[in-house]
Amino acid sequence: MEAKMHMKEWLIAQIESGKYEGLSWEDEDKTMFRIPWKHAAKKDYKQTEDAALFKAWAVYKGKYREGRDKADPTMWKTRLRCALNKSTDFQEVPERNQLDITEPYKVYLIQHSYVPARPAESPQIKDQGIIQAKNSPRNPGFLDKQLHCQKESFYGTKEAVTPLMDDLMREHMYCELTGKKPLNQSPAPLTFISPTLAITDLRMQVMLLYHGQRVLKETTRSPDGCFILQGRVPVGNEKIYGPCTAQQISFPSPGSVCLSTCMVDAMNRLLCHLEKGVLLWVAPDGVFIKRFCQGRVYWSGPMAQHSDRPNKLEREKTFKLLDIPTFLNELQSCLQGKGPTPSYEIELCFGEEYPDPNVPKTKKLIMVQVVPLFAVELLQRFNSGEIEEKRPILISDTEGEKM
Template sequence: MASGRIRSTRKLKQWMVEQVNSNQYPGLVWDDQNNSMFRIPWKHAGKQDFRSEEDAAIFKAWAKFKGKLKDGEKADPATWKTRLRCALNKSPEFEEVPDRSQLDISEPYKVYRIVPLSEQGRLVCSDKNKESSNKRKRKQSDSESETDEESPVKKLKEESLVVVEPIGQVSSSDSQGTEAAVISKEQYQTSLNEIHLNLKIETMPAVSLQPTVLPSMIITIFYAGKQVDQQKVDGPDVKIAARDSNSVGSSSIHCGMQRIWLPSEDCVTDSTKKAALSRLMTFLDRGIMLASNSNGLYAQRSCQGRVFWSGPCAPYSDQPNKLERLNSPVQLFDRKKFVQDLMLYRTSGGELPQHKITLCLGEEFPESDPNADKLVKIEVEQPWARQQLEEATGFRESLCLLQELASQSPLGEVTLNLYGFNPTLEL
């Protein structure tokens, strides 16, 4: 007869409470007066403003605490984050509170609740499963105690379906087929010496009936650190300029090229900054032209006002990069180099490659404090690049899961049995 039991993970709970109380990690704070819920920073590693030393600090600390981070090892924020997330989600002493989480803000966070001891009762499995579990425990060293994280193997067995992100090369083609590995509950097998995963590869049709057409660029405009406009550009090029007396609306088509007008200085409430912005606008009437193609992003400055920029192709990362007034455009984003760096990240981890370009009008950029509120900043990105970053991050998280599975096997191996089929044949 099944009976209830309470499983304790004192190491994780004690460690987590100590970290929240330490006030060492930005964004890791209590969410209520009773100290029963806490916020944990949850910024995506692919964001342009992601700061590894700050936004991934708590995840890195957990990796060190668990002995998963060795000296000289390459930084891998996505893997660190996955490990702590898995630990929190598998522990009966923590419960995520989605209603209190905020994931769509500039500094996103998740909220977790510390579950009281009286609510941690769980039903055990059948006597047969308990006996099997005891056999595996006897195989462990006498010096080992029960770990503070549930085995990812057990987690997979409890889930009916787990989808592993595609493993394949990054491609700019919207019609390229995708592959997904599906792990089903019935296909899962375990043994004392090795972990077996039966994976089924589903190959989708190469041509979609309704292909998704992404914009060529997304342009976001900030005044004094506040977003005042965002525009999607479908054409190959666009011109951003100060509004003149004949302009209508926030964007228009001018001589075959889309034009985006800089918003009025009325968006700024500070009188000093508003006056400075008004003066700057008189030097931006000729604007800046941006172009997007299969090679990357380009810019050509026509205005008299000074323009500085930062991005993956910038000559300097710690001093201002001026965009000169030249007769030919300057490449700000190299798509080929981005793909190479992204493939390296997928296979080896480390930092995500940059994909956003930042233009700063009238002020030097970057400086000692690149996050300072500049009068006018414009961020430019190719949506295609953002999509590739999200897929790569998902892949790294799936790879981390497989590595965790391998660590549960005494041989340190995971056997993947692959079965392929074409779903169109079943229609």
């Protein structure tokens, strides 16, 4: 069976192969690369050549089968673009893009050093391992060895694994390999937070406030996250969006709130700069955001650099707003009575600096409060006494896996 690679490893392999015209390194140190980006509407567009890389990614991910599926170059390109935008391994470098030339291209920076791919385990070997485990389910040596291998394959380093994750992985592996249920199994479908079964509750509660007044409260359900923006995502604008499946949350009209005429005018002037909005999503390792709009966006949250002065989101750059391993580690400390309840709420402020010690948030024109619901679930269980030290933490399996 062919070894599966992560997107970063796959893309590097394609660059090195030289098979795709226009796909090349941008610098000698191989930290940036060019990716051809010709629009299908151009007169000299040739699907065989100009969509080759996008098609290859669709084939590799199993989203396109030659001879069975209808060719869709637009969707191929969108899939790769969405994957690049949402990956923390890549960062677009807009100032190096050349989109108005005969052979247009984009430039991306590779964020981390290259790590060779690990070969995927074949079904036969996996089945043999399960049979062996069932024959000796309480063999601590076997579980320790399996736990060690899974931690290294998922995290790459031992330091990244918290004591809580050790307990979660061990309990999950025992239950998975023996077929036994966990100690505190409830009637609802549940999934362990572990390297093999990542967080599947990717929902967020999003609340929009105008000058301190709530104008919208919505729970996102798309595994691709949500756009928060003025209007709607422009159809066909592949440079930014394409037909992405992220949920759309539009800013309501300021006229729907009891505000002064002066305040409404100020908000309307701000909203016209938020047409491209922000993309917000939950991944197995954290909560992320990417700003596309021209209007400035500031934030506060668990990973914010400052708590007493503004934190700005740079345009076209992916930011991590909450780190799930850190959250779990802090929750473990809380369970042991060694620390406070971990924070998880995120606040966005559009057009005005935030946090601002001189102006309360209730006076800001546009604020958005974001709550990842997996964190709410965990803390509710903790507060109800359902979670005890060294017992598995569970989370509702209400959503499908991210692509």
